[in-house]
Structure formats: C-alpha cells, structure tokens
Amino acid sequence: MENKILHLIFSSDKIHLTQSQKNFIKETYEILSIFDKNVDKLFLQNFNQITETAKNKFHAGNFFYKNIYKLRYPVSWQKLAKLKKFKKYNFEFDEKSLSENLSEIDIILNQL
C-alpha cells in the first residue's frame, strides 16, 4: 500500500513524474525511512517548496526528482556532478584512462 505522503505527491496535479521517477522516489522513501523518522517531513517540505515556486508541473517534477536524488545519495550526487566535466557519469572506471589531472580526480572518486 502506498504511503500517505507518497500518495499525496503522486496524485497531485501540481507535479508531473514519470513512472520510473515515481519508482525511484518510492524506493528512496522506503530506504531513508529505515534510517530517519523524519523522512515524511523532508519529502513534504521539498514538495511544498517546489510546487510553490516551479513554473509548471513538469519543472516541478524534475526539481522534485533531483532533490530526492540528492537526499538518497548525499555523497554520490556531489561527486558525480563534479565528474561530469570529464564526461564520466559513474564512479566505476579506471581513472588512468583519463588524461586529466589525476589528483583532482582522486579527490572526487576516492575520497569523501
């Protein structure tokens, strides 16, 4: 059964989410709930802020999804954002394959 908060978000006409985005959000909600009792509040707060300011329901959907992604991966999202300039979109590769500054990449890939 769908949780109340998720039901409220998924059934809102202020936000458009694809099915895969909904699945990700649902899974993230379930995982984060194991570790933090205030996940309801966090999700609702995010939803309210975004729907108040977004241009339309599509923008709202994308912003909300991105925010939930950041909540789910507090380490990875920052690191992956920095990796984009090297045209890499995940961590699992040999950094020596890049001809860039290895110490800069080492900080992104191998350090917290």
Add this chain to the structure above:
Amino acid sequence: MLRKTKFITKYNYGNEVVDLDEYVVAFSDSCYLNCEYCYLKFSKTPKLPVIYQNFNKFESELKELLSLSKEKIFYFNFGETTDTLLSEQHFNCLYDSVLLISNLAKKFNKLCFIEIRTKTKNIYKLSKPFIFQNVYTIYATTLSPQEVVNNFEPNTASTKDRIESIKYANQLGMLTGLRFEPIILYPVEGIFYKNVVDSVENVVKSYKLLINEIFQKVNVKNLHSVTLSCLRLTKKQFKYLLDKKSVLCHFEMLLCQDKKYRYSRPIRVTIYRQLIEHIKKVSPELNNRILLSFEFKYIWESCGLKLQTLPQLGYNYAT
C-alpha cells in the same frame, strides 16, 4: 545426499571483478548461522545443511584437476557454500578431504592451500594436528567488530572468541587468514552527508581497534593473508532486505557492473585505504599479503595494492 553437480569449481567472481584464482569445494551446502547478509539464502541450496556422501566423485574430480592442470599451486576454499566447521560431520569430511588432497598433491607434485572459513569457535573441537605433506591449511576466520556480530551474525562466535581461536588453530598447525568481510557501514549515524562521513570514520575507528587487538594476540609469522571487502548485495538480496527494513540496505549503495550493490566508491576506497595503511603500520611484514575480495582492478590500484592471487601468495611457502 549425493552431490549431482561438480564438487570443485573455479570461483566465478563476476564481471570485471579481480579473480583471486581460488577453487571452491562444495563438500557441504547451506548453513544455520543465519547471518543477515548471507547469499546462501538466495541460492539453490538445501534448507538444512547437508554433507554430500559421494566422496568418490570428489576424489575423481580432484585427481583430474591435479593431474591435468599445469598449475603448481592450488587454493581450495572449503567455506564458500557452508561454514567449514559447522558440525562434527563437517570436521570429519574436511579431515578426509585434506588427507586426500595431501596424498594426491604429493603424487602429482603440487602444493595446495586449503581455506577453512568459519565464524564459529568450533575449532576447539578438533584435536588432531592439521599438518600434511604438500598441503597448508589456512584458518580463515571472518572478523567484524562485536557490534556488527551482535546485529547481523546472531548465531556466531563473539569477535573475542574468534580472535582467541586463531591461536588454537596455529597450535594445530594451521596458518591464519584474516578475513575482514563484509565490512558493513554500521551504525548509520543519519542520512545526510556529514552523517555518512561520521559513519565511515566510526567504522574505520572500530576496525582499527579490532586490528590492534588481533595483532596483539596473533603471531604474525603464521599469517598467510589479509582480505578486505565491503558489503555487497545482489539485486534480489537488496530487495529482500529492503522489504524487511534492514539497515544493511544503505542509501549510498549503487549497482556495479557485476550487478551487485556496493557502497559508492568514495566510501569504499576511503575505508580500504585507511585500513590498509593501518595494517601496514601495525605489521609492516604484511605489506604484500593484503588483498581485496570482490573488487575491481581500479579499486585495488586506487588503494595502492599490487594485483595478486591467493595461489601467488603460496610461492612464499614453496620450497
């Protein structure tokens, strides 16, 4: 029960994972220790532990392997499909198997290493010495901080007992393998970035204390190898544990190319680097005996480790 499939198989590590070149011996299947992360619950194994009775099949597979293979050194893992020392029947079968391996290794001029992997302290029930020609046995106890044992390995021996049992295994003539597997990010301090950093720092701290304790009590001369591996979960396990709301399902786990979830790379490498550095500091002679289990080549290299296999470590023992 008779084993229908092969007793001896080359371990399949998975896509892109560094191959440690070990053979798994499935003399028994299943386990009742019921560790929360154990993959055996999800594999096609009998519900209750079984010892396979068709020893002659094992013998012919072994004979074929040792006689036809060009390899000089073999590493057999007896603790992949069960806990090697789970019951008295396990000991007896293990003993018979080691004896057989020794006889055939002598005949075909091979050197064999046999890993006895356990989370029990049942070694004390063994009284016969484990000294055989052409064979070294390695008592490879899995080591985790007591808090992890309490929460995820409920039916196993305490950390203290596992460390103590190493000394007894050495008295029986076994070498030691320290297996820091799986390293679990626990306790989880919270869901935000700082909480993750704090959790990692705490895990590293508790493993450093554990390493200090081990090296105060264990004779380094008997150490064959040290392996490290962070928790990994199959997709099926991840889903199952998530349904059970298990804290093993960490939010910073990502699916890797071998289709297993692992903590994201910055977390894994941070843990490995700090523990490797600490082990080298506490015991510099182990410099070339530290391996990563189930990790990718670039992770080894990021941790400053030279790629090597378990049989390669055996050259130190070859005369």
